[in-house]
Amino acid sequence: MCGIVGYIGYRETQPILIEGLKKLEYRGYDSAGIAVHTGQKLEVTKSVGRLANLENRLTGEPLCGTVGIGHTRWATHGKPSDANSHPHTDNSLKFSVVHNGIIENYLELKEELVQEGHRFLSETDTEVISHLVAVEYEGDIVKAVQKAVRKMRGAFALGVLTEHEPDRLVAVRYASPLIIGVGEGEKFIASDIPAILEYTRDIYILEDGEMAVLTRDRVDLFTIEGNPIAKDVFHVNWDLMTAEKGGYDHFMLKEIHEQPKAYRDTMRGRISEDGRSVVLPEIKLTPEQLRGINRVHIVACGTAMHAGMVGKTVIESLARLPVETDVASEYRYRSPIITPETLVIVVSQSGETADTLAALREAKRCGAHVLAITNVVGSSVAREADDVIITLAGPEIAVASTKAYTSQLIAFYLLGLYMAQTLGTQEEARIAHILAAMDSLPDQVEKILAQSDTVKGIAEAISKHSNLFFIGRGIDYAVALEGSLKLKEISYIHSEAYAAGELKHGTLALIEEGVPVIALLTQEDLYEKTLSNIKEVKARGADVFGIANEGHEAEAAKSVDTLFSIPRTLPLLTPALSVVPLQLLSYYASLALGHDVDKPRNLAKSVTVE
Structure with missing residues (x-):
């Protein structure tokens, strides 16, 4: 939901921003825009509708420069319109911001700013951020952003650019995903890896409460409070071509046909060589801890929730433990009974689903052991859970989930069998029988696709x-x-x-x-x-x-x-x-x-x- 791309380097930034935003179209959006420092000043072009509308506007009046930020917006505050599109600026037009997430106290902040004489042109919460940064600016954009962020409540990933310091690009993450790309003489920010994979495979994954200051030659990482932090570079090893349509008319059709491979990949290495047991070396939950579990909660949203409903039947049937399924958006508001003897399984294709993350954090606060099933290595869900099973479906671009959902089913089958063999609730022969049937699933899907x-x-x-x-x-x-x-x-x-x-x-x-x-x-x-x-x-x-x-x-x-x-x-x-x-x-x-x-x-x- 919404997408951010930012660039600072030696190339013309407009094509990089536009192409990066195209790679994030799968996230959903209703408007788009970019801000570029042209060498003399900060200029912004934005448009409601598809990226093609933005490109048409830029054809006649391109924004030339080597530093900029871009955004695709999915409306939350204010209807889709040019005025509500990102990037947003302050009244001086010298500070520009792109933002994913929601600022929960924006009305309170906006009222204070209006009383101080600020004029607002949009209905969005994001515009407040650009004005806050301008108010706090005293010659150091990093300190100004830090001060502004401390006044904000909610979820946000930010890209901030100012005309006063065009040699620095600032990025902040709090409860909304953001990555930093590291290239030779150029640096990037993005909501997701595909946006920058054409240029670099080396990234930093920001955690909540972290920020990055990018120049052409370096990346400095800090907490929002300003404390320096060290972080390892994550090297992306999957091919950009996996995100292309591969001859199919649509990504969805391609991904439906990729399910046999996704089944095989998700099972590969997780079944013993003799095919008689499940091997999950990534699970740190010890047999003793598992034997102490007296109930299981499966928490997810939408399609992932439907996978969880199948998972409930699988775990109850095989592991003989009582299982509840819960919609993540409701879970923490109903005061669920969560104890250290509860295993909470959260399911999310992206690993960034806000409601599911909130449920995960509530479960951990209550002392439960949390196991995540997700398709994205390095995602928030994957990092914050105690254990994680990565579904190896590969990138899923179509909004409607297909191969990610069925890979989640495979993960539940593997998990249910693993729990059964650990708890001794199923005979070895039955486990081997189920695994043999699972081995046939990819070929059986091929047979269905042929019809x-x-x-x-x-x-x-x-x-x-x-x-x-x-x-x-x-x-x-x-x-x-x-x-x-x-x-x-x-x-x-x-x-x-x-x-x-x-x-x-x-x-x-x-x-x-x-x-x-x-x-x-x-x-x-x-x-x-x-x-x-x-x-x-x-x-x-x-x-x-x-x-x-x-x-x-x-x-x-x-x-x-x-x-x-x-x-x-x-x-x-x-x-x-x-x-x-x-x-x-x-x-x-x-x-x-x-x-x-x-x-x-x-x-x-x-x-x-x-």
Whole structure:
């Protein structure tokens, strides 16, 4: 959510800022802008809408200079507009700021500044920062930023530039991600690695309460209080090409097709050579500590929460521990019962999700052991958790998560099996049996992907409707929730997911002639009951698209209008397969409606504000 890029060096900065912002488009935005010191003064150009609008403005009047900051904004305070776009300046136009996050006390600060004669041109909280820095400036931009930041409450990543000292660029992080890129004779700031990977692979990852002062030749790191700090350079070893579309029409389609590889990569090195046990050397939780755990909380948001719902079933089934799932934005506000005997598992694709981070910190404050499942090495969640399982899905660019979600499922399977073998709740033979079935999952996904055209036809029919329903029982219900969310995210079709057994408790009132219902019936012990639920909606005129296991085609086809069969696997593992046709369904429905699949409206890839 929002993106920052900054540069100081020997090259023209405008192209670097624009290209860097393009690499951050996946985060979601509704306006963009850049500020550049031209050698004589600080100049700002910004525009509502896509980056192309900003580029058009810069075509006729480019900003020439070798130091600058850029930003893509996702509206929080004030509607999308040119005036509300970043960068923001003070009244003298000599201080410019880009900001990710929220300043919670901005109204209080703004009122004080207005009383002192300051004029504000936007509705944003960010504009307050530029005025604060100007007020505090007494010849040293670093001290001015430090003083301004001490007055602010909230979450922020900042890039600050002043006309008075164009040879220095200041960056600050507090509860919103920010990295520093180190090149020869040039330095960078960015919200995420892809923005600067073309120029350098050496970065500093700022922690909360840290700031960096960049010149062309050096980076000085401090706490916000001004104390110098030492930090190791992190070398990025993945290829920029992994963030390209690779011949696919959209990143989402590419990432759907990358799932077999993501499964293999996430499992690789975590299963013993004989295939009979799970090996998680990254887990520091000792067997003695694990035996002392009496409850598990899984906390996440959105798609990650749906992975957590599958994880609940996995851990309860295998490790025989009670598991609660909680939406991260609600977790700390309901005074959850957290003790040192609680294992809290937080799940976040980016590792920077604000609500999930807050839940993690609350759990640690209460003495719980926190284990994170995330896709990003070096992210806040990864650094702050006691233990972390990195899902090796690779960079995920499309806003709608696919391979990151299914990699989270693989991580939960591995974790559940690891806990079971440590606690002795499952026999070795059953663990080996599940691992053997997991080994087949990548090839089974390939088989599903080969039938994409079948799903495409169904999606095109569904795209003509404005409402539909997903139903499933047991673990199928968790997958139904994810399928419904995917469809809403990128096609904007209203859909709801229900536990199929709940239909008769109210939802049947909404079923009428021609309403599409997507029904999952992959759980063998609930198969007959789910068929009964399907017949309930069919009796009221629903048009049912069923997803069933191979071997049930003949029987299931009698109860549904259209059937898609997935390869047979263990019931516990079916979510890793059954979700794939639902991902394709959402993709092709969005395509049929002419939407921007990779950048759905109003959404962002990484939600870094509460």
